[in-house]
Amino acid sequence: MELRKPHEHHIEPNIPDEWFVPKVKDQTEAEAVVRPSLSYWQDAWRRLLKNKLAMAGLTFLILLIVMAIFGPIISPHDAAEQKLVNQNLPPSSKHWFGTDELGRDVFSRTWLGARISLFVGTVAALIDFLIGVVYGGIAGYKGGKADNIMMRFVEILYGLPYLLVVILISVVMGPGLFTIIFALSITGWVGMARIVRGQVLQIKNYEFVLASKTFGTKTSRIIKKNLLPNTMGPIIVQMTLTVPSAIFAEAFLSFLGLGIQPPLASWGSMASDGLSTILSGHWWRLFFPAFFISLTMFSFNVLGDGLQDALDPKLRR
Amino acid sequence: MTAYIVKRLIAMLVTLWLIITLTFFLMHSVPGSPFNEERATNETVQKNLEKYYHLDEPLIVQYGLYLKSVVTLDFGPSIKKSSQTVNEMLGRGFPVSFELGIVTLIVAVISGITLGIIAALRHNGILDYTAMTIAVLGISIPNFVMATLLIQQVAVNWGILPVATWVSPKHMILPTLALATGPMAIIARLTRSSMLEVLTQDYIRTAKAKGLSPVKIIFKHALRNALLPVVTVLGSLAASILTGTFVIEKIFAIPGMGKYFVESINQRDYPVIMGTTVFYSAILIMMLFLVDIAYGILDPRIKLHKKEGS
Numbered sequence: 001m002e003l004r005k006p007h008e009h010h011i012e013p014n015i016p017d018e019w020f021v022p023k024v025k026d027q028t029e030a031e032a033v034v035r036p037s038l039s040y041w042q043d044a045w046r047r048l049l050k051n052k053l054a055m056a057g058l059t060f061l062i063l064l065i066v067m068a069i070f071g072p073i074i075s076p077h078d079a080a081e082q083k084l085v086n087q088n089l090p091p092s093s094k095h096w097f098g099t100d101e102l103g104r105d106v107f108s109r110t111w112l113g114a115r116i117s118l119f120v121g122t123v124a125a126l127i128d129f130l131i132g133v134v135y136g137g138i139a140g141y142k143g144g145k146a147d148n149i150m151m152r153f154v155e156i157l158y159g160l161p162y163l164l165v166v167i168l169i170s171v172v173m174g175p176g177l178f179t180i181i182f183a184l185s186i187t188g189w190v191g192m193a194r195i196v197r198g199q200v201l202q203i204k205n206y207e208f209v210l211a212s213k214t215f216g217t218k219t220s221r222i223i224k225k226n227l228l229p230n231t232m233g234p235i236i237v238q239m240t241l242t243v244p245s246a247i248f249a250e251a252f253l254s255f256l257g258l259g260i261q262p263p264l265a266s267w268g269s270m271a272s273d274g275l276s277t278i279l280s281g282h283w284w285r286l287f288f289p290a291f292f293i294s295l296t297m298f299s300f301n302v303l304g305d306g307l308q309d310a311l312d313p314k315l316r317r
Numbered sequence: 318m319t320a321y322i323v324k325r326l327i328a329m330l331v332t333l334w335l336i337i338t339l340t341f342f343l344m345h346s347v348p349g350s351p352f353n354e355e356r357a358t359n360e361t362v363q364k365n366l367e368k369y370y371h372l373d374e375p376l377i378v379q380y381g382l383y384l385k386s387v388v389t390l391d392f393g394p395s396i397k398k399s400s401q402t403v404n405e406m407l408g409r410g411f412p413v414s415f416e417l418g419i420v421t422l423i424v425a426v427i428s429g430i431t432l433g434i435i436a437a438l439r440h441n442g443i444l445d446y447t448a449m450t451i452a453v454l455g456i457s458i459p460n461f462v463m464a465t466l467l468i469q470q471v472a473v474n475w476g477i478l479p480v481a482t483w484v485s486p487k488h489m490i491l492p493t494l495a496l497a498t499g500p501m502a503i504i505a506r507l508t509r510s511s512m513l514e515v516l517t518q519d520y521i522r523t524a525k526a527k528g529l530s531p532v533k534i535i536f537k538h539a540l541r542n543a544l545l546p547v548v549t550v551l552g553s554l555a556a557s558i559l560t561g562t563f564v565i566e567k568i569f570a571i572p573g574m575g576k577y578f579v580e581s582i583n584q585r586d587y588p589v590i591m592g593t594t595v596f597y598s599a600i601l602i603m604m605l606f607l608v609d610i611a612y613g614i615l616d617p618r619i620k621l622h623k624k625e626g627s
Contacts, residue, residue: 159332161601163560172343290462298457
């Protein structure tokens with residue numbers, strides 16, 4: 001079979017040579033930015049905005065914080081005001097969420113509970129953040145033997161059953177707000193330390209860190225300027241997931257009688273009180289705190305998921 | 318492999334020892350003796366009681382005695398219920414709690430994996446969104462809320478199932494459901510994400526190109542690899558189920574170990590608190606150990622014996 005030569009059917013184009021003009025390179029055009037350059041955080045924010053579920057979670061959380069601050073103020077009833085005539089009233093126009101067995105307004109108490117629950121969650125997450133980042137950062141950056149010893153310790157702590165330790169400490173220290181936060185942070189930072197350490201271990205070998213080192217940058221500056229910003233994504237996600245788990249742990253402890261003690265109220269202690277009366281039909285006493293615990297955990301979880309996707313550099317476009 | 322197992326075994330024992338020590342000294346740092354709050358007992362009785370519980374010995378001797386009792390698996394008598402020993406309580410409560418825990422774990426694993434597979438196969442479809450909404454709700458609703466909702470609706474309003482106690486399989490349904498939703502949701506989310514990742518792998522495309530049936534691709538090639546992350550969380554899930562049993566057993570009046578544990582906390586019955594804590598920790602650490610070993614066997618890419626040669 002004869003091979004066909006490609007140019008055989010080629011028609012000679014009839015273009016005069018003077019049509020060919022070298023393109024003048026326009027300096028400004030070449031450097032014009034086609035798409036606005038976005039920083040990592042702008043890009044992440046843009047992607048988070050597109051995630052409807054995460055935005056719904058964020059909106060609810062903002063509303064919740066606003067209500068936790070102003071709720072007790074706008075409510076016509078004081079949270080501690082006891083009126084035994086108003087015992088266990090169902091929700092009405094006067095008491096929007098009903099009243100409890102001491103005649104206290106559940107609406108006011110719900111926002112008081114929101115304060116405590118959010119406080120426990122945020123403080124626990126912040127303490128985890130501080131200890132975890134420092135510990136994990138040092139272990140990951142030092143590497144070698146120091147890392148080995150530090151991580152062995154973390155491994156042992158990680159093996160401890162979290163809630164059991166929390167229960168033990170609460171039994172020993174006596175229940176209270178401080179005890180709960182202390183007990184939650186004593187083992188809680190371990191997860192954060194593991195994440196930060198893994199990230200730092202990986203990033204410290206990247207070229208830009210090496211370049212920084214060759215310039216003679218101080219270690220503290222490398223950690224602050226190169227390593228931490230690049231580990232921020234997973235850290236933020238971990239913190240968003242720590243808050244609901246701390247809120248849950250607090251509710252769990254309140255349930256065992258080791259949580260917040262009166263006159264303070266948290267959602268956990270309110271739900272726990274309400275639980276005993278559920279069979280007598282006072283559903284609102286369990287419903288409102290339980291509803292807000294669930295909705296808050298839901299919001300934090302979807303926000304955490306959304307942040308995870310938004311902050312993942314692999315998904316960046 | 319053997320070297321790895323030995324290493325893990327040692328780490329396991331160290332953790333356990335740490336827990337025993339921690340528990341012991343924490344319990345003994347509580348001010349006051351367990352007999353202080355009782356009705357005024359006369360001094361000889363008090364002395365005898367203290368002698369009986371070895372409370373008159375120095376702390377370090379008590380610690381030694383406690384270590385010995387743990388090694389010989391004898392946790393001693395309860396302080397508040399003097400006719401019972403901790404061992405008797407564990408012996409009575411553990412089978413019940415174990416039953417509840419295992420059934421819950423099985424229900425959670427099977428339903429969670431099924432939900433996860435369905436969600437991954439119908440990625441971004443209605444079934445995916447439904448399954449994931451169920452999953453996020455399952456994570457968000459605390460198990461004690463779930464338990465009360467179930468009691469209120471299913472047991473009280475509809476009257477289909479018994480409200481509480483633990484006598485027949487029918488009684489097991491509600492507590493198991495309440496306890497299983499959380500772990501199920503976690504497993505479903507994990508299965509979905511790792512399944513989605515596995516489905517984009519080259520070997521899945523190869524399997525498709527070979528003309529394998531979808532069922533075979535999913536179950537033989539995709540699922541096996543997708544389940545590895547699920548195996549790793551089994552240990553911590555077992556932990557959360559176990560602590561969940563405290564609450565669930567309290568709500569449903571199930572005579573398990575959790576009930577004794579919660580009671581002992583409320584009554585500050587230190588031998589029982591210590592005994593149950595150590596027992597719980599031992600089970601959990603054992604679970605984590607088994608999960609690690611299982612993971613090594615399931616995933617050929619992990620060489621457990623890599624330290625052997627070096």
